Amino acid sequence: MIKLVVGMMLAGGLTGFFFAPDALLSHQGLLVNVLLCTVLFTIGIELGRKDNAFKGAGKAGLRILIIPLMMVAGTLIFGGLSGLICGIPIHEAMAVSAGFGWYSLGPVLIADYSPSLSAVAFLCNVIRETLGIVLIPIVAQKIGYIECVAAPGIAAMDMCLPIIERSANENVLLYAFVGGTMMSVSVPLLIPLFLAI
Numbered sequence: 001m002i003k004l005v006v007g008m009m010l011a012g013g014l015t016g017f018f019f020a021p022d023a024l025l026s027h028q029g030l031l032v033n034v035l036l037c038t039v040l041f042t043i044g045i046e047l048g049r050k051d052n053a054f055k056g057a058g059k060a061g062l063r064i065l066i067i068p069l070m071m072v073a074g075t076l077i078f079g080g081l082s083g084l085i086c087g088i089p090i091h092e093a094m095a096v097s098a099g100f101g102w103y104s105l106g107p108v109l110i111a112d113y114s115p116s117l118s119a120v121a122f123l124c125n126v127i128r129e130t131l132g133i134v135l136i137p138i139v140a141q142k143i144g145y146i147e148c149v150a151a152p153g154i155a156a157m158d159m160c161l162p163i164i165e166r167s168a169n170e171n172v173l174l175y176a177f178v179g180g181t182m183m184s185v186s187v188p189l190l191i192p193l194f195l196a197i
Helices: 004-019 020-026 027-048 051-060 063-086 090-097 105-113 115-142 143-152 151-159 163-168 171-195
Strands: none
Touching: 004 115, 051 115, 063 090, 063 143, 063 171, 090 105, 090 143, 090 171, 105 115, 105 171, 115 143, 115 151, 115 163, 143 163, 143 171, 151 163, 151 171, 163 171
């Protein structure tokens, strides 16, 4: 699965660079939205067919919210520490990390504040999602199922959900979906907040 995902990303990148006609590129946003909605719809069908997924939510109780909150807090704390190491002001480093892997929104929210910081945000968020795709199976096997959900950030609720399902178990899917949703809602709130400091 990982080889297929990484291979498709590389094939898409090479196709876009060498072969994609401008007519296709002008509709790329619509195509991405349609495909992403299709993936989420089929994942919803799969979740709906699995009784264990919803029973797991009842058993998890408050953990279903606490674990995603810890994912958000961990990202921000280590983002701030990374800023100290790299010589970036802590509030800017936390704004970059508050993109949570959403490379199409985070950099846009930062662009008016600083184009160079926006470029850093884009790169950091792309790297997070890409590394998440590669690391999910390794983290699930070596560290734990819940921990693998945090690796890709927001992508845990969409693109990486099938990888998480194969690498972990179906009870973890709810953590992935809730965590990704919580991060998605946090991005437009936290980035302006950190930049205003």
